[in-house]
Amino acid sequence: MTRPRAAWYRALFRLLLAAMLLSLSQAQAGGEGKGFKVGLTAVFLDNQTSFIRQWEKYLARRLGEPFEFVQRQSYREITQMLAKGQLDAAWICGFPYVRYRPRIRLLAVPLYHGEPLYQSYLIVPASDHVTRDIEDLRGRVFAYSDPDSNSGFLVPQVELLRRGIEPARFFGKTFFTWSHRDVVVAVADGVAQGGAVDGYVWDTLSQTHPQLTNRTRVVARSRRYGFPPFAASATLDQRRFERLQQVLLGMSDDAEGRRLLQKLNLDGFTSGDDSLFDGIREEVALFERGKR
Amino acid sequence: MILGNLSYRYKVPMMLSATILLTGIVVSIALTWRTFADLRADLFRNAVEVGSVLSNTLPAALKHDDLWLAYQIIGAAKVDGESESERLLIVLDDEYRVYVSNRPDLFPVMSELRTQGEQLAKVEREVKRRPTLTPYSLELPDSDHIFTVIPMIDDGIAIGTLLIGYPRSLFLPRFLGIVRRVAYSSLIVLAVLLPIGWYLGNRAVKPLSQLAHCLGRVGSAPLEAVDCQLEEGRDEIGQLGVSFRQMLLELREKEQLEQEMVASERLAAIGRLAAGVAHEINNPLGGMLNAINTYRRHGVPDELAGRTLSLIERGLNQIGDTVSALLVEARSESHRLTPQDIDDVYMLLQPDVQRRSIRLGWENCLDTTVGLPSTQVRQVLINLALNAVQATTDRGDVSCRVETSGRLLRIAVANSGDEIGPEQMQRLFEPFTHFNEEGSGLGLWVTYQIVKQLDGRIDVARREGRTVFSVDLPLRTAA
Numbered sequence: 001m002t003r004p005r006a007a008w009y010r011a012l013f014r015l016l017l018a019a020m021l022l023s024l025s026q027a028q029a030g031g032e033g034k035g036f037k038v039g040l041t042a043v044f045l046d047n048q049t050s051f052i053r054q055w056e057k058y059l060a061r062r063l064g065e066p067f068e069f070v071q072r073q074s075y076r077e078i079t080q081m082l083a084k085g086q087l088d089a090a091w092i093c094g095f096p097y098v099r100y101r102p103r104i105r106l107l108a109v110p111l112y113h114g115e116p117l118y119q120s121y122l123i124v125p126a127s128d129h130v131t132r133d134i135e136d137l138r139g140r141v142f143a144y145s146d147p148d149s150n151s152g153f154l155v156p157q158v159e160l161l162r163r164g165i166e167p168a169r170f171f172g173k174t175f176f177t178w179s180h181r182d183v184v185v186a187v188a189d190g191v192a193q194g195g196a197v198d199g200y201v202w203d204t205l206s207q208t209h210p211q212l213t214n215r216t217r218v219v220a221r222s223r224r225y226g227f228p229p230f231a232a233s234a235t236l237d238q239r240r241f242e243r244l245q246q247v248l249l250g251m252s253d254d255a256e257g258r259r260l261l262q263k264l265n266l267d268g269f270t271s272g273d274d275s276l277f278d279g280i281r282e283e284v285a286l287f288e289r290g291k292r
Numbered sequence: 293m294i295l296g297n298l299s300y301r302y303k304v305p306m307m308l309s310a311t312i313l314l315t316g317i318v319v320s321i322a323l324t325w326r327t328f329a330d331l332r333a334d335l336f337r338n339a340v341e342v343g344s345v346l347s348n349t350l351p352a353a354l355k356h357d358d359l360w361l362a363y364q365i366i367g368a369a370k371v372d373g374e375s376e377s378e379r380l381l382i383v384l385d386d387e388y389r390v391y392v393s394n395r396p397d398l399f400p401v402m403s404e405l406r407t408q409g410e411q412l413a414k415v416e417r418e419v420k421r422r423p424t425l426t427p428y429s430l431e432l433p434d435s436d437h438i439f440t441v442i443p444m445i446d447d448g449i450a451i452g453t454l455l456i457g458y459p460r461s462l463f464l465p466r467f468l469g470i471v472r473r474v475a476y477s478s479l480i481v482l483a484v485l486l487p488i489g490w491y492l493g494n495r496a497v498k499p500l501s502q503l504a505h506c507l508g509r510v511g512s513a514p515l516e517a518v519d520c521q522l523e524e525g526r527d528e529i530g531q532l533g534v535s536f537r538q539m540l541l542e543l544r545e546k547e548q549l550e551q552e553m554v555a556s557e558r559l560a561a562i563g564r565l566a567a568g569v570a571h572e573i574n575n576p577l578g579g580m581l582n583a584i585n586t587y588r589r590h591g592v593p594d595e596l597a598g599r600t601l602s603l604i605e606r607g608l609n610q611i612g613d614t615v616s617a618l619l620v621e622a623r624s625e626s627h628r629l630t631p632q633d634i635d636d637v638y639m640l641l642q643p644d645v646q647r648r649s650i651r652l653g654w655e656n657c658l659d660t661t662v663g664l665p666s667t668q669v670r671q672v673l674i675n676l677a678l679n680a681v682q683a684t685t686d687r688g689d690v691s692c693r694v695e696t697s698g699r700l701l702r703i704a705v706a707n708s709g710d711e712i713g714p715e716q717m718q719r720l721f722e723p724f725t726h727f728n729e730e731g732s733g734l735g736l737w738v739t740y741q742i743v744k745q746l747d748g749r750i751d752v753a754r755r756e757g758r759t760v761f762s763v764d765l766p767l768r769t770a771a
Contacts, residue, residue: 191401
């Protein structure tokens with residue numbers, strides 16, 4: 001009788017141990033692994049859903065917890081969600097980043113051609129061989145990408161303000177396409193006779209869709225500004241902030257990460273410094289003054 | 293004019309073919325026209341459909357001045373396929389300026405239609421002239437596009453206009469496609485119908501051409517040779533066939549009648565001549581015979597003169613016999629014909645019949661005395677029967693039949709001998725027509741004369757391999 005009884009106790013002990021371990025791991029997941037929600041805007045080619053899914057999976061695996069990208073129509077929606085703490089982080093433009101400080105803070109800055117910098121391009125249809133300068137587009141139809149975009153809105157506005165021109169009355173008609181890619185389409189199709197576009201997006205498109213960019217001509221390139229950064233919500237706790245930052249910065253260290261970066265046409269991420277965006281701050285100051 | 297002389301054998305099939313061709317062409321044109329109209333209606337419907345889909349979203353874009361949204365909306369209306377790629381979509385704002393179009397290269401934003409050439413200036417004028425809340429089709433004669441004008445309505449007010457234009461050139465390949473399809477199917481139908489038409493036409497005309505051929509032979513060929521296989525029926529050509537056959541029959545009867553008349557007139561003339569000659573001969577002949585008699589009675593002829601006189605007398609008597617044979621005269625003194633008279637003839641024939649082993653069929657249907665002179669009738673019957681016996685071969689057939697039929701006595705004598713040749717037939721009843729060496733050549737002449745004197749008629753015919761002589765004699769009343 002003793003042997004079966006001993007076996008029964010052993011089995012009971014094992015069961016209890018398993019239950020304890022299970023509840024412990026669940027407790028850990030509940031406290032630590034609630035997952036990341038990160039917003040995306042059209043600062044890059046955000047219409048590649050399958051690529052975004054791959055990136056999500058990669059980041060979830062590296063972070064060891066669920067990871068989700070959130071996309072919205074305009075910059076503003078994402079930026080506001082971020083400012084309200086509905087998102088842990090977001091890839092936004094330098095313009096809203098500057099504006100929403102300190103409710104958001106710098107998480108990582110992409111490296112493009114080895115530097116965390118980019119330009120705004122002024123483009124016209126390829127059939128237009130005349131335009132040499134933004135001032136040649138007076139009275140014409142002009143395409144902006146997004147009112148919260150630095151390269152797709154702020155730069156040409158400030159450029160005109162610098163020359164003492166009132167932007168609101170300079171063009172015959174302006175419209176927003178809500179993405180840099182569509183600015184290129186609008187100008188290529190001839191809907192607009194000029195457009196302001198993120199130089200990084202135009203360069204990337206010229207590699208993946210040369211038949212589109214070939215129908216446009218870059219008239220002017222702006223000075224360099226801080227590349228649209230990943231910004232974190234101020235409410236994101238330091239430990240999770242650092243983990244997310246580490247994973248992003250470490251993407252260039254493994255093959256899968258490098259493959260994804262290659263798709264993004266980026267070299268990697270750097271932690272960056274807030275002073276990178278001083279150029280945009282100047283623009284914003286000019287712009288705010290011009291509006292008054 | 294050449295057509296006028298052409299045979300109906302070609303003309304009718306050609307006319308049928310022409311009718312079929314004309315019908316084919318008319319039906320083809322009607323079909324093409326109909327399909328073409330349908331095509332247009334389809335395009336208009338299609339345009340209105342596209343317009344109504346766009347009118348759900350475009351007015352909002354116009355109201356919010358969201359040019360890019362408007363462009364994307366009309367861009368989304370683009371359907372794959374060549375015809376759609378040529379479709380023009382132009383959105384005009386409430387001032388009739390181009391708000392956006394699917395061909396910004398041709399119709400830039402903010403441009404005015406009138407700057408795009410005379411045709412579009414007309415379109416702009418027309419659209420301005422006809423503000424509307426319902427779509428309509430706008431087709432200007434010299435425009436190379438057909439436009440459908442669709443108002444963009446927001447809360448009952450047109451805040452913009454959508455122009456959907458299809459190039460006219462778009463119709464041409466479609467139209468040619470329709471024409472080609474219709475032409476192919478018409479050709480197939482014609483390929484089937486034309487041979488049928490040709491065949492039917494030929495069939496319809498065949499009796500006509502046959503009739504024409506037959507008619508052509510009448511007059512050029514002897515009537516007996518004109519033998520036509522014509523279709524008889526109730527249609528016109530059938531009636532024509534019947535009439536033609538009737539006409540042929542009557543012509544033949546007339547010809548026969550004429551021949552008979554000629555023959556009987558000739559016979560009458562011969563008769564008159566013979567009678568005249570006989571009369572003229574008989575008088576001197578009688579005188580000469582009297583003179584010879586007188587000389588014998590009163591004179592003393594020597595031996596030579598006596599021989600000479602009897603030679604002359606025999607010659608004169610032979611002349612007298614011949615003349616009297618020619619001069620058939622009805623002798624009124626004979627008694628009425630009895631059945632026995634006929635049977636006597638049968639007895640008379642027996643020696644010849646038996647000698648030549650001829651089968652003699654004898655039908656005497658006479659059962660009473662009839663009103664005809666027996667001598668003449670017997671003479672006729674004997675002549676015909678002897679002729680028949682002579683004409684038939686040994687062991688041949690001869691048949692005689694005597695009967696009364698109404699007011700007629702009918703005598704029919706048939707033999708199985710050779711057919712009488714056409715040459716002989718023409719001169720059958722003339723005197724001195726010889727059928728063999730033995731006869732005098734006067735038998736049928738005498739028979740004919742007797743029959744004529746009795747107001748009867750005599751015919752000869754070939755029936756079932758037998759030559760049949762038939763005599764009809766009218767019976768005289770008892771008086």
